[in-house]
Amino acid sequence: MEHWKAVFMKFIMCTGILGLVLGLFFGVSFPNIFILSVLLTVVSYIVGDVYLLPRFENWGATLFDFILAFVAIYLLGSFLFEMEIPLVTASLVSSAFLAVGEYFFHKYMANQVLDGHAIRSDEEKELINQKLQAEYSEELNQGIPEDREE
Structure with missing residues (x-):
């Protein structure tokens, strides 16, 4: 249930940001904004939020979301948008605003949906990066004659 709630929140965020940026400043129609929002929500959630x-x-997931949004808006915009708009500028501005929203959405995802497993503390990072070694003890040599030990 938490995943569906997060997908809905992400869809509302994408639709709102794209509606403001593309609809208000560049005159893109709502059906085109809706198509972009659905596509970005589904792909970004599965790949960016659940996997990455x-x-x-x-930061890694936010960077992926920025690149995905830029490419998707640019490529789909060249097919969907009827009017001539500065597509690179529209894609860049929309992607930047979406990336800011995604940064905060990822904090929600990490704490509420993924149970805090996504963002590790500094102590956990240090434990993961340590080079641990096995310890050899005397108990393992019982029953072996001392002249065979090296």
């Missing part, structure tokens, strides 16, 4: 966020933390 636990592995690369917030």
Whole structure:
């Protein structure tokens, strides 16, 4: 249930940001904004939020979302948008605002949906990066003659 709630929140965020940026400043129609929002929500949630966020933390997933949004808006915009608009500028501005929203959405995802497993504390990072070694003890040599020990 938490995933559906997060997908709905992400869809509302994408639709709102794209509606403000593309609709208000560039005159893109709502059906085109809706199509972009659905596509970005589905792909970004599955790849960015569920797969990349636990592995690369917030900044990595946010960078992926920025690149995905830029490419998707640019490519789909060239097919969907009827009017001539500065597509690179529209894609860049929309992607920047979406990335800011995604940064905060990832914090919500990490704490509420993924149960805090996505963003590790500094202590956990140090434990993961330590080079641990096995210890050899005397109890393992019982029953072996001392002349065979090296």
